[in-house]
Structures are given as structure tokens and as C-alpha cells.
Amino acid sequence: MKRGSFGSRLGFILAASGSAVGLGNIWKFPFEVSNGGGAAFLLMYLFFCFILCFPVIVSEIAIGRKTKKNAIGAFNKLNHRKWNFIGKMGVLCGVLILSFYTVVAGWVLGYVIEMVNGNFDISNDFGAYVNDIENVFLYSILFMFFTALIVSKGIEKGIEKAAKILMPSLIGIILVLIIYALTLPNSIDGIIFYLVPDFSQINLNIAGNALGQAFFSLSLGMGMLITYGSYVDDKNNIVNSAALITLADVGIAFLSGLIIFPFVFSSGIETQGGAGLIFEVFPKIFENLGNTTGIIVGSTFFILLSFAAITSTVSLLEVPVSYLVDEYKVDRKYSVWIVAITILIIGIPSALSQGKYVFFSDFITYFGSDQPIDFMQFIIDISNDTLLPFGGFLITIYVSFVWKKQNLSDEISKGYLNYKGSFIEKYINFSITYICPLILGSIFILTFINKFF
Ligand code: TRP
Secondary structure: OOOOOOOOHHHHHHHHHHHHOOHHHHHHHHHHHHHOOOHHHHHHHHHHHHHHHHHHHHHHHHHHHHHOOOOOHHHHHOOOHHHHHHHHHHHHHHHHHHHHHHHHHHHHHHHHHHHHOOOHHHHHHHHHHHHOHHHHHHHHHHHHHHHHHHHHOOHHHHHHHHHHHHHHHHHHHHHHHHHHHHOOOOHHHHHHHHHOOOHHHOOHHHHHHHHHHHHHHOOOOOOHHHHHHOOOOOOOOHHHHHHHHHHHHHHHHHHHHHHHHHHHHHHOOOOOOOOOHHHHHHHHHHHHOOHHHHHHHHHHHHHHHHHHHHHHHHHHHHHHHHHHHHHHOOOHHHHHHHHHHHHHHHOHHHHOOOOOOHHHHOOEOOOOOOOOEOHHHHHHHHHHHHHHHHHHHHHHHHHHHHHHHHHHHHHHHOOOOOOOOOHHHHHHHHHHHHHHHHHHHHHHHHHHHHHHO
């Protein structure tokens, strides 16, 4: 059977940006910024994205396009079967991420309905809401259903088409919400809080968070871009595409902050930020806008989040699906539904970990800490903050010492005429051999020890 491919260059960029732009940008990024010293965090984040992550993005896409295979098969195809554990780790990591991501996306979807109904009081009951398990399951299943539906239609007719509709809508909604947010009273205080750097806040913990956030947000380190890259044709300029994807991701994360902070500051509501921000504080903010405006702005906001989330869940689902399709010749439709159902089941403990079921909400206590953490947070710690940077580290080692930079350059130059000998080639090669392994490796080890011990 013919393997799918993206129909156009723009289609690939939109799909890959769609994967990158997700809950990580709109929900997680702004409060990471505010916890990490505002613009000080932002600068560090930009440095990580462009200096450390960029060469990894290019490498992943190149490996995928060269082999036209999934995250695991790609290593086999290059005759480095021993290294396919990087891909195996990636597939596992993708499954873990998708398992909790679907739960959070389910909350978001549920909130669209709550906002449409003008039920702003939900903000006082977020704890009860996430423990209303039947409801949470219902929306998670629904969200997974839409995701699976898109993936089952294949690359061009499913993933690409969805991205072409959803990404422009997402950008439109963001711009409208920013304009609206900036007209609110005191919005400027929010902008100042967001953008004035406080360098004293930067420490190892924050640096580790910034790195984890960069990998998570760019969907990096688990073979997602190997998979999408395998559907890209040789004319594509990988370096340009990687730059556009990075810009789109960083840009949208940045713009979300311009919505979030003016909203928070103009509402006058005291908040610690944190994970509950969007679910606990935002409905109150919408309520203060008056009923009709609140319903419109509130539901638009959660629709925005749903759009961002679904282009990401689609990419996460595609990774194991393409593995089954390539390696075991399983029919795409069949493998989509099998994987989707399996992941929903793996997500059950995450859904149950929000308080009511103590076994999952006090799941584990790390060495030297007395605070137990819940199952979902445990999965997030393993996947986002550990496996992703580690996967990225391994990919740089693999490319520089096993696959070899010469092959990387050959692959990139297929779609980039004067790549060889250019400054950008020297930079990518230098970074991938020295800077990336060194910095990724040391931050990874330090944060790993810091987090779990
Ligand atoms: N990048 C997405 C976000 O910011 C999440 C995501 C999608 C992801 N695909 C991924 C994270 C692959 C890591 C790996 O929400």
C-alpha cells in the first residue's frame, strides 16, 4: 500500500506547527513565565529553542525524510537497529503524553460547554468538576474520538486538512482575544508583569523547566518529527521549515501571554498562577465581563484551547499508528482505533488522580521529599521533563557519531541548494556535536537528580 505524504510545503508546516502549538503554549507557557521571572525566563526559553532545539528539529525531520519510516523503523532502515531504542522510548513517551493530555483536553472540551451555558460558577467547583469522573471520561472519549477520526483519514486528507482549517482559525481567535484583552482596564500591569525580566529568579530548577518546556512545546525528542518528516518530499527545505515551526511555536506561546496576563490583572483576582489558572480563575474573569460578553469570550477562549489541543493530540497519535502501519502492515483505520482505545485506558489513572481517589492522587513520594504527587504529575515528570530531553540528547549523539553529519548534510542539501559550506551548516554541525550533547546532557542529569532525589 502507498505510504501517505503531505500535499504541500505549507501543509507540512501547518501540521508540524499544529503539533507544537498546544496546551503547552496557551496553558502552561504563560505561568511558567510568571514563575520563572517573567522575561528572564522568556530569554532563556528563546535561547533553548533556537540554539539547542533547532538542530534537533532539523535532525529529526532529516532522519524521517531520508528513511520514509516511523520513529522506530527509521533507525532500522539506516541499519542501526541497536539505536532503535531511541524510537521505542519515543513511542512509549508519546503514548504516556497522550494518555494525560487527553484527560486535560477533555476538561477543556467540557469547559466549552459550561461556558456556552454561562455556567461561570464552575470555577468554584473545579475540584469537584475533575472528580466527576463520568463527565471527565465522557469528554476525554469524545476528544479522543475526534482525534482518531482525523488520524484515520491519513496524512493529506486527515492531518494536513485539519491543520489547514484549525491553525488559521486559531491565529484569528488569538488576535481577536489579544485586542480585546488589551482594551481591558489595567491590562498594562499584566503586560509589565509578563515582560519585565527579574534575573534573580533564574536557577537550575527554572532552567530545567525551561528546557523541558521547550522540548514539550516543540514536540521534540520522541520521534514525532521523524514521523511527520517521513511524509515530506525531498524538495522541502528542512532548515527553513524548522525555523518556521520554531517561530510559530514561540510566537504563539508569546502571544498567549498577551491574552492571559491582561485578563488576570484587569480582573483584580489574586492568583498564584499555576495549573488551575485557566480553569479556576478564567471563568470568574469571564463572569465579570457580563453575561453575554462572558459567554462569547469564554466559549471562544476554550474553543481556542480545544483547537490548539487537537492538532497536538493528532500528532501524538500518529507516532504509534505509523509504527504499526509501517512495521506490522496493520490497516491504518484499524490501528488508529486500537491505539486510541489503548491510550484511553492508560489514561484512566491520570483521570482518577485529581483528589477523590487517594491511591492515585497521592501516588508516589520522591526521595527526600515529603509531598506525595499525583499520578498525572508523575507521568508528566517522567515524560515531559525526563524522557523528552533525554531523547533529544540521544538523537544528537546518534546524528553526530553514528549516522554522521555528512549524511545529515546530504539529506538537508536535497532541498537546500547551497547548504554545504554555508554558515548554517557549520553552525548546525557544531551545535549538534558539541553544544547540544553537552548542555542537554548536563541539564538533564542535574534536573533528574534534582527532581527525583
Ligand atoms: N507540543 C504540544 C503542546 O505544546 C504537545 C505535543 C504534541 C507534544 N506532540 C508532542 C509534546 C510530541 C511532546 C512530543 O501542547
